[in-house]
Amino acid sequence: MTNTMAKFDLSVESEGLANQHDAEVSQNSIMTHTSQHKAPGSLAVWVFIYAELTEFGLFFVLFLVAKAYFPADFSQGPQKLSTLAGLSNTLILLSSSLCIVKAMAAIKIGNIKRTIHWLLLTIVAGGLYCAVKFWEYQRNGALGINPRDDYFIAGYYYIGFNHLLHVLIGMATISVVTIFTALGFYDANNHEGLESAATYWHMIDLVWIVIFPLLYVLH
């Protein structure tokens, strides 16, 4: 009888341990599962990003519709533009994306000084992008390329100015999160605002990756 009771106790204990183990495994798998599904940044920034992508998507579709109606304007269009300016801006934006990835890696280990350093480099890269755009528009003006020339040039200026505006918004956002980081608002555990700004900046880079071949490369 005592033996039976002891066996029963052991079996209950082992069952309890097994259940506890199962629960831990289950919790771990849920945590892994959740971390695999969670996108970086807040939900609000993702809604904003999808709105921006829709806007750019509509511009691209309108650009292609204009191309269908006025093929002559579009076949010679990219040759009027400076490929060097487009290429430089692509390389600058790719480098700025690397800088912000480095900033995110630094904040995740709690290195505030290094985070600020990489964020400032991102802002400098954004400034360089604006400088190249300014030079490009000056060059166009000197060559007599006007937004009213044809539909390709009109589309080029419309998409280009819109992207430039988004770069300026991104630079302003990154400047704000840089100040917040310096003031100690973000650390290794709490940096969702910074992550959201970084995600927005990557979206700007992604849109330019589509703009570059559309305007400068594909003749």
Next chain:
Amino acid sequence: MANRFIKRINLRLASVFKGNHWPVMVWLTLVVLTLFSTLLAEGPQQKVEGEHLAHISQLSVLLVAGIVLSKGTLVIDHFMGLKHTQGWPVRIMKGFLVLMLGLITLSCFYY
């Protein structure tokens, strides 16, 4: 001397791939792809004329589209950090990329 030099390079490369240097490797890949796509679009048109030009242009359009798709995927997966996520965020981002590139490629073939 040469062996020591090769060993040092091997150790350096091993540290690059094992350490937290993946963003730099992704960035380098993106830069090389950008330069290649620009050269591809600028190069053949200056040397070839006639019917061959049309074929080379179509081929280069497809190659440029493929390169841009690869670049976009690298940015979405590694820079935006969506590689290990599933569901709507990554689907919408990649869907946007594929849709836009598909439309641009089609427009190059038909107009």
